[in-house]
Amino acid sequence: MKPDHPEHQPPGHADTARSRAPVIVYPPERLPEPDLPLYRRARAAAEKVGELRVPPRDARVFTVKAGQFFRIRSIEGPQVGDLNLWNAHDLAERFYSGKARALHGTHLSTGDRLWSGFPALRPMATITDDTLDWYGIDAFGASVHDVIGTRCDPYTNCLLAGDPYHYCCHSNLTRALADHLGVPLDEAEPHVHDVLNVFMCTGFTRDTGLYFMKASPVHPGDYLEFFAEIDLVGALSSCPGGDCSTGHSSDAATCYPLLVETFAPPPGALDGWQSPAPNGYDRSHGVAPVPGAR
Numbered sequence: 001m002k003p004d005h006p007e008h009q010p011p012g013h014a015d016t017a018r019s020r021a022p023v024i025v026y027p028p029e030r031l032p033e034p035d036l037p038l039y040r041r042a043r044a045a046a047e048k049v050g051e052l053r054v055p056p057r058d059a060r061v062f063t064v065k066a067g068q069f070f071r072i073r074s075i076e077g078p079q080v081g082d083l084n085l086w087n088a089h090d091l092a093e094r095f096y097s098g099k100a101r102a103l104h105g106t107h108l109s110t111g112d113r114l115w116s117g118f119p120a121l122r123p124m125a126t127i128t129d130d131t132l133d134w135y136g137i138d139a140f141g142a143s144v145h146d147v148i149g150t151r152c153d154p155y156t157n158c159l160l161a162g163d164p165y166h167y168c169c170h171s172n173l174t175r176a177l178a179d180h181l182g183v184p185l186d187e188a189e190p191h192v193h194d195v196l197n198v199f200m201c202t203g204f205t206r207d208t209g210l211y212f213m214k215a216s217p218v219h220p221g222d223y224l225e226f227f228a229e230i231d232l233v234g235a236l237s238s239c240p241g242g243d244c245s246t247g248h249s250s251d252a253a254t255c256y257p258l259l260v261e262t263f264a265p266p267p268g269a270l271d272g273w274q275s276p277a278p279n280g281y282d283r284s285h286g287v288a289p290v291p292g293a294r
């Protein structure tokens with residue numbers, strides 16, 4: 001947030017500087033495009049192979065094989081979910097929300113990818129269907145499914161409210177992952193990372209640049225669906241903020257469960273497709289290899 005009353009006078013070139021046109025940092029047309037028609041044909045032939053209910057103010061872990069689909073569905077009432085994703089064979093490779101934001105924008109929808117961090121930097125999942133894509137960007141600059149928030153957590157709550165609350169998404173994801181891995185909480189917690197805020201309606205205020213939320217437009221039956229590009233472990237928290245129309249990090253909001261459904265296409269439905277390889281950068285970072293060194 002910038003101060004209302006800056007301490008420095010604008011220089012002579014202030015108006016010129018402010019009037020320069022923005023330049024898109026990562027033009028979307030330069031990204032490799034997902035083969036959505038292939039994914040959709042495979043999805044149309046797929047059968048449901050699993051279902052997991054995520055209770056309110058709690059999280060659950062699920063697994064999805066590369067080439068399968070998973071769907072996060074609103075059931076019973078409007079509810080926001082916080083999603084983490086890991087490579088099922090290496091938890092160090094995990095969803096990088098900041099890079100998804102830089103590549104696709106502040107909110108994700110159909111055709112956007114969930115990228116992993118360095119050094120792999122590859123699509124972990126591709127969004128194949130979004131029943132809330134009609135929402136667009138509203139007059140407040142808000143949209144749905146953001147990668148601009150982080151996840152509600154007990155540390156920020158302690159900082160701002162001073163009292164402990166144990167069912168923030170960060171804690172829910174930590175408990176669920178610890179349970180899934182069979183490890184203590186402090187071993188699981190460092191794996192929890194910034195999320196895709198599924199169904200959450202958010203933006204930044206235009207006058208102050210502050211992060212805001214408003215009631216999610218999600219209704220029971222709405223869903224966000226993904227194609228798993230690699231073998232995945234996922235964790236989903238039903239946020240204690242419910243539809244995030246008022247607050248979070250407390251038991252005040254009405255909360256509902258979420259459903260995760262997985263679907264497997266028949267053999268041959270994805271012929272010609274393969275999991276994306278890790279990023280091609282050689283990782284030498286400007287240091288020339290020593291001849292003969294291994």
Ligand SMILES: [Zn+2]
Nearest residue numbers: 152169239240
């Ligand atoms: Zn939350």
